[in-house]
Amino acid sequence: MAKANETRTRLLDIAADAVLAKGFEATSIDEIVAGAHITKSGFFYHFPDKNALALALLQRYIDAEDQLFDDIFGRARELTDDPLQAMLVGLKMLAEVLEDIPNGHPGCLVAAAAYNERAFNRDVRKLNENAMLRWRFFFRKMFDDVAAFSPPRDPVNLDDLADMLLAVVEGGIVLSKSLSDPEATGRQVRMFRSYVKLLFQPQAH
Amino acid sequence: MAKANETRTRLLDIAADAVLAKGFEATSIDEIVAGAHITKSGFFYHFPDKNALALALLQRYIDAEDQLFDDIFGRARELTDDPLQAMLVGLKMLAEVLEDIPNGHPGCLVAAAAYNERAFNRDVRKLNENAMLRWRFFFRKMFDDVAAFSPPRDPVNLDDLADMLLAVVEGGIVLSKSLSDPEATGRQVRMFRSYVKLLFQPQAH
DNA sequence: AATTCGCTGTACCGCAAGTACAGTTTTTCC
DNA sequence: GGAAAAACTGTACTTGCGGTACAGCGAATT
DSSP states (O other): OHHHHHHHHHHHHHHHHHHHHHOSTTSOHHHHHHHHTOOHHHHHHHOSSHHHHHHHHHHHHHHHHHHHHHHHHHHHHHHOSOHHHHHHHHHHHHHHHHHHSTTSOOOOHHHHHHHTGGGSOHHHHHHHHHHHHHHHHHHHHHHHHHHHHSOOSSOOOHHHHHHHHHHHHHHHHHHHHHTTOTTHHHHHHHHHHHHHHHHHSOOOO | OHHHHHHHHHHHHHHHHHHHHHOSTTSOHHHHHHHHTOOHHHHHHHOSSHHHHHHHHHHHHHHHHHHHHHHHHHHHHHHOSOHHHHHHHHHHHHHHHHHHSTTSOOOOHHHHHHHTGGGSOHHHHHHHHHHHHHHHHHHHHHHHHHHHHSOOSSOOOHHHHHHHHHHHHHHHHHHHHHHTOTTHHHHHHHHHHHHHHHHHSOOOO
């Protein structure tokens, strides 16, 4: 039982590296099993097909992102009582984390799933959609708190504002990959932070 | 000469539809040639390999986007002399165009290329990078004009601001695909517009 | 001691991307 | 109108990948 999970985890580790380096389709089952020192039959013992691998990879990735958001914005909340300040502190920490990843963010598997729509089955797409909705809800709640203290200076939909953070992160990853600029994603989060500041910060006269 | 181009264009039309519907890897050469009523040999007469097809598709896509940006922001410039107003008018028109595309934006091939990095060759990635840099320059110039008239209320790098528009469009497409929400991309452009407004608009006291 | 788990090994199938190359039609140019 | 080049067709073959089928085997569990 322990051994099976160990091999499964090793398969996922190797697959994750390969997929983030060259894409899901370009990663063959043969190369994964070679890296894990097992046979092809062994792979199909753990995963019924390649789609199941995609599902497991996506689940792991989403869990890790959930953890990251919880840690960062939980910590930010500890540091200050002001909801706006907590948001701004959290965004700065997020930008720093994204900038500190060597060679840039490895690439969001959520976006990869979005761009390979038809290649993946309904389970993968549903998992993807649920993660997006959960992240929207997470940030939406924070923005509700912010707006309660300091009303926005431009009438915006707070769901759209929450989505915008996801959009700049995803878009930032595309930028950083296209331009080979590892820090592009972090800088985009800083831009979003600037927007939040202008939107909610009480006017200096 | 005319006939060769005609067949080539037909191949690209059919390929573009299939690729946007189900992804590049999932689109087979066999199905493209079946749709175009030629043989596989005929395909390889026009394109040395599938990568050359990707390159041609990306080139066509980039040209169309160039044209769209030129049209929209050229028109906006005609409508007003104020650089900030021109920017805001252009962004609103862009948002409307993105919202009016039935079933949402078909998906940016630039991002698809970014997410399939290794699957494509150096030419594809270079074409991609050049398009990004050209678009950055295009919007950077407009923001230079805006900033000359009305200085930003938060010190931001104008290249990053130009990149942010690209990021929210790319990220908006990911959102719209993940959530099956065709209008998400347009709404994200509206959010960016709100930021630009707050950043540059003279203070109402 | 029997059974289940976690694999190995071998052999095979179908599909897709190409390769090779000879032959054929269609268009262009002088 | 005839030669040459362009635009294909047709056949046959190779490689790589995802996946199936199934028999067996050693180690761990019960």
